[in-house]
Amino acid sequence: MKSILRGLLAGLAVALALPAWAQQYPSKTVRMIISFQPGGITDVLARQLAQKLAENLGQSVIVENRPGGNFIIAADAAAKAEPDGHTLFMAVDSTFTLNPLQSVKLPYDYQKDFAPISLVGLQSLFIVASSKAPGKSLMEVISAARSNPGKVTFGSSALVAQLIGEQIKQAYGVDMLHVPFKGSPPMLQALLASDIDFAITTFTPYANFVKEGKLHGLAVTGSARDANAPDSPTLAEIGKPELTYRLWFGMFAPAATPKPILQRLHAEFVKVLADPVIRQRVIATGVEPMSSTPEQMDKIVKDDLAKWSRLVKETGIKLQ
Numbered sequence: 001m002k003s004i005l006r007g008l009l010a011g012l013a014v015a016l017a018l019p020a021w022a023q024q025y026p027s028k029t030v031r032m033i034i035s036f037q038p039g040g041i042t043d044v045l046a047r048q049l050a051q052k053l054a055e056n057l058g059q060s061v062i063v064e065n066r067p068g069g070n071f072i073i074a075a076d077a078a079a080k081a082e083p084d085g086h087t088l089f090m091a092v093d094s095t096f097t098l099n100p101l102q103s104v105k106l107p108y109d110y111q112k113d114f115a116p117i118s119l120v121g122l123q124s125l126f127i128v129a130s131s132k133a134p135g136k137s138l139m140e141v142i143s144a145a146r147s148n149p150g151k152v153t154f155g156s157s158a159l160v161a162q163l164i165g166e167q168i169k170q171a172y173g174v175d176m177l178h179v180p181f182k183g184s185p186p187m188l189q190a191l192l193a194s195d196i197d198f199a200i201t202t203f204t205p206y207a208n209f210v211k212e213g214k215l216h217g218l219a220v221t222g223s224a225r226d227a228n229a230p231d232s233p234t235l236a237e238i239g240k241p242e243l244t245y246r247l248w249f250g251m252f253a254p255a256a257t258p259k260p261i262l263q264r265l266h267a268e269f270v271k272v273l274a275d276p277v278i279r280q281r282v283i284a285t286g287v288e289p290m291s292s293t294p295e296q297m298d299k300i301v302k303d304d305l306a307k308w309s310r311l312v313k314e315t316g317i318k319l320q
Contacts, residue, residue: 025085025261029060032088033081035074035095037067041204041285045121045249046090048281052272070159071095072106079113083256085265090120093248097304098159101312102319115262116297117251118269121287124222124246125161126229128206128215132194138218138238141198142172149175153196157181159319161200163308164221164245166315171240191215203228203286221245228286249287250297266294 032050036042046063054061066074071094078089096110108114127138134144134152145152154176156162162178169176179196181187188206190196198218199206207228209215217232223244225234235243251269253262272278273291282289292300312319 025264026057026059028086029062030054030057030086030088031062031064032090033064033066033074033078034090035067035071035092036065038065041123041202041287042090042092042249044285045282045287048278048285049090049120049269049272052275052278053268056268056271070099070102072099072104072108075099076107078252079108079254081254083254083258085253085257085261087254088117088265089114089252091250091252093250093301093304094159096301097308098163098319100305101309102159110301113255114252115255115257116294116301117253117262117265118273118294119248119290119292119297119300120251120269120273121249121282122222122246122290123202123249123287124220124226125164125200126203126206126220126226126232127198127200127218128191128210129198129218130191130194130196131214131216133197133216136216136218138233141218142168142174145174145176146172150177152176153179153198155179155181155187155190155196155199155201157184157187157201160245160247160308162317162319163311164200164243166317167243167311168240170311170315171243226286246288248300250300262294 032046034042034046043063043065050061050063066077071092075089075091075095078087081087099106129136129141133141135141141152154165156165156178162180165176165178181190184201187199187201191199192209192214203226206215210217210229217229219235219238220226220229220232221235221244223234223236225232235241253265270291273289279289
């Protein structure tokens with residue numbers, strides 16, 4: 001609570017110190033670009049933040065869905081937008097930390113094209129097994145993989161999930177087969193049909209199938225157990241705290257956005273993320289609301305890029 005209060009006071013001090021033209025911002029509708037279709041967790045998170053931000057700014061804030069292209073379409077649109085503070089980009093971590101590690105030439109560059117505003121949320125991932133997987137705990141599945149190299153299969157529909165799987169393989173010294181999917185729905189169907197042994201994914205809707213007994217929760221990647229799957233241990237509890245991971249959502253603007261406007265936006269997001277009603281609504285989606293300074297957000301991006309780059313080089317894997 002003290003840190004939230006300090007953030008609010010700092011945000012108020014920044015707002016009072018801004019020049020008159022910056023205090024008149026925004027002068028028109030603000031658009032918040034995201035990389036996902038309507039209806040998902042990211043879309044719900046963005047709309048909760050946009051609604052409260054609009055109330056605080058006294059100006060409309062709309063969410064613009066730009067899905068596809070492994071987040072590249074949305075990031076490119078945001079990078080090329082007018083840098084006047086009226087275009088924001090709520091990015092998921094892979095946009096800046098994994099996409100640069102692929103062979104595809106990106107139309108955007110994080111350091112040249114974007115200015116960090118704040119972290120906005122953290123989300124744990126779920127390691128979940130089919131009903132016919134060789135074990136109902138992660139260690140049982142690992143044991144089966146050790147006895148049957150290359151036979152145990154794991155699915156992912158996102159690059160970061162693939163890398164978490166590679167980290168698990170490396171940590172336990174086992175050989176498992178990665179099966180990539182173009183989206184969560186086909187992966188869920190494969191898991192329910194026992195076409196794959198386990199998957200690394202979000203809690204929604206997989207946790208509901210665990211509650212119904214159709215799937216088995218093996219572990220969660222966060223630093224604490226998740227309310228969506230309270231019986232599933234953390235990787236730290238299993239003995240691998242170094243594998244702890246939480247996906248992050250961050251708010252960014254085009255790089256040339258004037259600093260006073262960036263400061264105003266940062267102060268506003270600190271207030272939005274401290275609002276009790278918004279916090280409750282965001283937590284209900286499985287995301288922990290969390291703000292940061294722009295400098296902290298920038299460090300998170302660069303540290304994660306370095307971490308995943310090392311793993312890719314060590315394992316020699318091809319991101320799919």
